[in-house]
Amino acid sequence: MTSNVMLTLAYLAGVLAVFYLTPRRGRQWILLAASLLFYLSADPRMLLLAAGSTLWSFAVGIVTEQTTSAGRRKAWLLAAVLPEIMVLFVFKYFNFFADSAASLLGKLGLPADVPVLSLALPLGISYYTFKMISYNADICLGKRKAEKGAAGCGAYLTYVLFFPQIVSGPIERSENFLDQLHAGPGYDAGLFAEGLQRIILGLFKKIVIANRLSGYVDTVFGAPEAYPGLACIMAAFFYSFQIYCDFSGYSDIAVGMGNLLGIRSRKNFDCPYFSRSIKEFWSRWHISLSSWLKDYIYIPLGGNRVSAFRHGVNVLATFLVSGLWHGASWTFVVWGGIHGIWNLFSGKKKADTGLLRRIRQTLVTFCGVTLGWIFFRAESLSAACAFLRHAVTGFSLSYMDIQNSILPFTGDNTCAAYFLTACVFLFLLFLYERDRVYGKSGQKGETYLSVFWIVLMILSLVLFGVFGVSGFLYANF
């Protein structure tokens, strides 16, 4: 179910019918049942772990709130957070660190016989662990009250395991979600319409653009040496668009699904490729994660109210955690490191200047982010380096290389049509997002799709959707 967005939407349709037929006060239990059933169908073996972790977090939250001593509150916070992190570590990071240690010991000539765990990653563990940590931390810091009683427990379970968000986020904050749940989610025509539009936009990004680009990207990243350097450069840029459309597409669908169920969520992406600096990029990309890292890693480490050196360490540590959160591999660590170092040397948000300068700043930021994505996408550090080397040394603009750079789209003489179609849809996305960032006030911000865009996106979905590709990239993290 998790790997197929259409099935998830079909499931949502069934949930919606039951949800709106149920009296308002009982709807939170429908959401809980739907979320548990979703998890059960997707990853039945791990439901106990997810539910057990959530119940532990819930119970420790109550005890933390009742504790008056600051020291003891911190101890209870550790009691909540450490098991959550340990579980995440065992499932996601143990093999990575064990392999790295064994490799290091091997290079030192020492015997290295480390155990390897054969564990499947529980569905949504990276997302629900961060949700629970923020909940317990907020109680410890006195930012929110703990959930109590059966209704509170049910609401907290629903928040952590909420089925539209369990696969790929966003990492919703508890206060926003739980307050709405306690108020009793009801039908709001405006919110419902907004949800439908978000789902249309998300499906367009995912099925029309991301899936269309995935075949090309996978082919070239799979064997870069078999293609010209130009193909590698094109694949890197296409991957930038693929990961954005895939992830923000899912976020749009997830937030839209929540909207249909009467839950309003914060946006997770805000046209990030229009950013003019790396700092601005991180205020627009995966906002729920970047704000989480800022609130629960960067600021507790001291933020910028420390020495310049310590501030640098804090920034770097935050981005390394971000890299590791995305995956247990050195490629993600390097990706996080690149962004951390770039952030350190990046100035404050650029003031509005001339058009040409704005375009240059935007392009420089986009190219830098794309360079980072090569490490993010590559199978290994050596593969990333080989990819970059081939992109540079194998680059030419000969007719043959241009032809062979388009060929991976379909492998036959229809590749040019596929390439041009992909470019048309990327241009449409650019037009849509440009209006969101630079458009007149009526087109900016949260005002959603005009009739023109709804018709265009649905037509594109039906006629140009690539439905054979399943799964979301960020579901792997």
Add this chain to the structure above:
Amino acid sequence: MKRVLLAAGGAILAALLLVILKNEYARCLPVSTYGMQAAVAKKETDHLFIGSSMFRQGLSIDVLEEELPGSSYILSYNGNQPALMAMELQYMLEEGLEVDNLYIDLYPYTAAADPWISDTKILLDTDLDFKIRAWKLMAENSNAGFSDFFEFFVTANNEQLLMYPINNYLVSSQFRNGGTLLRQEGSTREELYSLGSLGGRDGLKEAQTEGYRQIAELAQEYGMNLYFLETPKYERMYADSDYRELYTLCLEEMKAIEAEWKGKGTFAVICAEDLDFDTSDAGSFQDLIHLSASGRDAYTKLLCSAV
């Protein structure tokens, strides 16, 4: 809310209309040098070759035009099967194409496969009635499901149609009378046993052998000469027992059809082994089943002298 639902409903209706228009009228925007519509536009051809990529890679239009009297046309679609070739022939004849000599690709693996349109370009060249018949053939003989139906009628070829002016220019420039003009094709090397996935290992399929028979009936009815051609495969293919078995079955089928042949024209089966073609020369092959440019020229010359 009303605005969203109206727009969504309107978009779906518009999509449905476009799908119907595409399936009936996309053939009015044909590639001018390739495919069924280009053949029909010629009105008549002395030598019509219908086959798969074997013919595209295995036959040189330049040599055919030099060596054979009259005009030639190569109709080739990837993975083209006997059952579909019969439908294509019938479609073109009904559209008014006149043919004297008909050459059919005799590739045993395609005869052993369940009927399937593996090259959606066929759909660009045909009307809705052809597509419905092709779909019925696929659905009755294979596991075609909703996703296949959706691709078949809704999404297939939309990119080519959206980019028609550019796509037509590019593709048309690569062909003449259906024959490829490219001298340096990309590598499509396939392993021997992955080729087995083109067909099953349990003999020829009835729908495909029926296709051969229908072709023979049409050739008789319209008074054509009929040739079944097996293009050369690299020698390793002939050493493969699965291929040999299907090849033998195909030849038996041809003998049965020949025994029933009552046409006024010629009926002939010309296999690679009947010609003096060196199947051990790697330079003549692009991969195990496709001839290289030099192999294509050499084979076509031999073929022309044989017919």
